[in-house]
Amino acid sequence: MVTAYLLLAPATVLLLGVLAYPVGWEAWVSLTDLSPLNDHGPRFVGLENYRHLFADAEFWRAVGITVGFATITTLAKLTLGVAFALLLARPFRGRTLVFLAIFLPWAYPASVSVIGWYWTLSPPIPTAYSPFMGALKYTVDGALGGGAWAFLSVTLFNIWRGSSFIGVFLLAGINAVPPELFECALLESRSAWRRFWLVTVPLLRPFLALAVFLSLTTAFADLANVWLLTAGRVVFPVVGTQAYWLAIKGGQFGPASALSLMLTPLLLAGLALLFRLFDPPAEARA
Amino acid sequence: MNPRPWWRRAGHASLLLVATVYCVFPIYFMLVQSLKTAQEDVFGNPFIVTNPTLENFEELFERKGQPRNFVGRALRRDYPFFVWLENTLVIFGGSVIVTLLAGVAAAYALGRLRPPGFRWWRRAIFATYVVPHTILFVPLYQVVIRLDLDDNPLVLLLVYPTLALPFCIWILSAYFQNLPREIEESALVEGASRAVAFWRIVLPMSRPVLIAAGIFTLGTIASDFMIASVFLLSEHNQTIPAGLATMEVALDELLAVAGINLMAIPVVLLCAVFARGYVRGLTAAMIEGA
Numbered sequence: 001m002v003t004a005y006l007l008l009a010p011a012t013v014l015l016l017g018v019l020a021y022p023v024g025w026e027a028w029v030s031l032t033d034l035s036p037l038n039d040h041g042p043r044f045v046g047l048e049n050y051r052h053l054f055a056d057a058e059f060w061r062a063v064g065i066t067v068g069f070a071t072i073t074t075l076a077k078l079t080l081g082v083a084f085a086l087l088l089a090r091p092f093r094g095r096t097l098v099f100l101a102i103f104l105p106w107a108y109p110a111s112v113s114v115i116g117w118y119w120t121l122s123p124p125i126p127t128a129y130s131p132f133m134g135a136l137k138y139t140v141d142g143a144l145g146g147g148a149w150a151f152l153s154v155t156l157f158n159i160w161r162g163s164s165f166i167g168v169f170l171l172a173g174i175n176a177v178p179p180e181l182f183e184c185a186l187l188e189s190r191s192a193w194r195r196f197w198l199v200t201v202p203l204l205r206p207f208l209a210l211a212v213f214l215s216l217t218t219a220f221a222d223l224a225n226v227w228l229l230t231a232g233r234v235v236f237p238v239v240g241t242q243a244y245w246l247a248i249k250g251g252q253f254g255p256a257s258a259l260s261l262m263l264t265p266l267l268l269a270g271l272a273l274l275f276r277l278f279d280p281p282a283e284a285r286a
Numbered sequence: 287m288n289p290r291p292w293w294r295r296a297g298h299a300s301l302l303l304v305a306t307v308y309c310v311f312p313i314y315f316m317l318v319q320s321l322k323t324a325q326e327d328v329f330g331n332p333f334i335v336t337n338p339t340l341e342n343f344e345e346l347f348e349r350k351g352q353p354r355n356f357v358g359r360a361l362r363r364d365y366p367f368f369v370w371l372e373n374t375l376v377i378f379g380g381s382v383i384v385t386l387l388a389g390v391a392a393a394y395a396l397g398r399l400r401p402p403g404f405r406w407w408r409r410a411i412f413a414t415y416v417v418p419h420t421i422l423f424v425p426l427y428q429v430v431i432r433l434d435l436d437d438n439p440l441v442l443l444l445v446y447p448t449l450a451l452p453f454c455i456w457i458l459s460a461y462f463q464n465l466p467r468e469i470e471e472s473a474l475v476e477g478a479s480r481a482v483a484f485w486r487i488v489l490p491m492s493r494p495v496l497i498a499a500g501i502f503t504l505g506t507i508a509s510d511f512m513i514a515s516v517f518l519l520s521e522h523n524q525t526i527p528a529g530l531a532t533m534e535v536a537l538d539e540l541l542a543v544a545g546i547n548l549m550a551i552p553v554v555l556l557c558a559v560f561a562r563g564y565v566r567g568l569t570a571a572m573i574e575g576a
Contacts, residue, residue, distance in 0.1 A: 001399070001401050001402075003395070003399060003480075004395040004399035004400070004401040004404075005395070005401060007391040007392060007394055007395035007399070008391070008392050008395045008396070008401075008407065010387070010388040010391055010392070011388040011389060011391065011392035011411065011451055011455060012392070012411075014384075014388055014444065014447055014448055014451065015411065015414055015448050015451060015452075017429075017444065018426070018444060018445055018448045019414055019417055019422075019448065021425060021426075021428075021429055022422045022424075022425035022426045022429070023417055023422075025424075025425035025428070026418075026421070026422070026425060029425075083301075083305070084305060087298075087301060087302060087305060092298070092302075094302075097306075098302050098305065098306055099561065100558055100561060101305070101306040101309045101310050102305060102306075102309050103557065103558070103561050103564075104309055104310060104313060104554065105309050105312075105313070106505055107505060107553065107554050107557035107558065107561075108313055108550050108553070108554055109505075109508035109509055109527070109549060109550055109553050110508070110509030110511075111508060111509050111510055111511035111514070111527035111549075112511075112526065112527055112530060112545070112546040112549045112550060113312070113313075113316070113546065113550065114511065115511075115527075115530055115531065115542065115546060116312075116316045116542075116543060116546045117312060119539065119542070120312075120315065120316070120319075123539075127327050127328055127332070127539070128326075128327065128328060128329065128330055128331065128332040129332035160308075160309075160312065164309060165505075168564070168565060168568075169568065171565055172565045172566075172568035172569040172572060173568075173569075173572055175565065175569040176569045176572035176573045207572065213415075214415075214453070217415045217416065239420075240418070240420040241420075243418075243420045243421050244420060244421060247421045247424060248421075253421075253424070256421055257421065260418045260420040260421050260422075261418060263418060264416055264417075264418060267415075267416040268413070268416055271412075271413055271415075271416055275409055
């Protein structure tokens, strides 16, 4: 048993070392009025920050946009990902090439592709395509409000990259299902649509859940990247970017911490659901 | 075997074509751009390059201290791209190694040795994904300064593994957990120690899962841009993503695109080489894990 704990030590120390203090700090600060703008130290204010947030219309707008962003990107990523996985599931000529093409958006490092993507869709200087992109940008911004195009372009990027990850991930999931199950299904029903919903989806459900969870927890990194890249010019706030805004621009660490912790209960609930699918207690006895 | 009507085959083929174009086009677009002269970037057709040139790439590697031209009245900055490349290689390589070492050790303990409460331990590790990363770097910076690691690439070697470790531990331990016990036991009966049995038998068997974990780690850390640009301040310590973010895009757009491609090509090649292994490893972990 000592060996087991020794082997667990490096990973645990790394995770705790990097995360424990920051999370504790955030939780504590969310209960205080810590701000570099105050001339006194942090004062304990209880749940005041949370109460303020709940009364703030901007907060609810950010929550709405966050939920909308997460729902739309996740649905799109899942639809495309499932389609990719099903396309690749059966052998055909040139499968390797198509597989590599579908793998590419995820393999292409997002840290740099998001820069390229962003500047391509909002060109900073005159290029051959900037009149077209500019026109598109002003049409969208005019219809939906300033900054809509920038937000939309990040959404598209997120879907583009996420669908690639989910597609490859689900392909691995399909490979893990014994093929006999699909063959049986073929005998049971001639309707591909029915087979998909009655057999493929239930069989893949744990993998779908894991893919969705991973895509949710990483979905906001792209927005954060662009937020930094444009010095906060993304005017469509999501909970994460609004927290940045409060902390870095406004110096209000208390409300910012409260804000950034706000989605955690939701994610934890999702996680509990995921564990039921992916790590069922029955397995322990097997 | 089952002859399908031509229209179904055509439908399949066109779906494949659409999927391929959708996935590849943005990358193609960036590649084409990086091969253009400024002239062609402004006046040429945006989708093709007629006079491909490597001048943008060459310019990135030009030695420092040479005068660079003006655009209007703005002097174009020098970029120590070679240093960035070196830093990126060291940090990425180091992070993947750290992740795999810590991950394999923890996964072996959780999947094979199973200390009491191992399931909750594994769940707790995975649950770290829930931690909101939004303003985490503020308190993290306090730790970094306390440890005197400010502006030190070493920080990333500690932070990057935490982004990928939970997932890696999850798939590796799922795999180890369901490897038949007899495989190791036969070696133990022959008198080998547990460590030798692991090194000689378990590790070689888990190659695909190790590849999957490694590629996932690489893809994850290669997508980070925020942590790198927050913690690496001075130019000579930056990685490519952090450095590119400091570029004056308005002046050096083509240069930036070339930099993007130079960063991407090695990562993409590595991923492409191991792509099959990645899927095979994920599959192996899923068969055991689900």
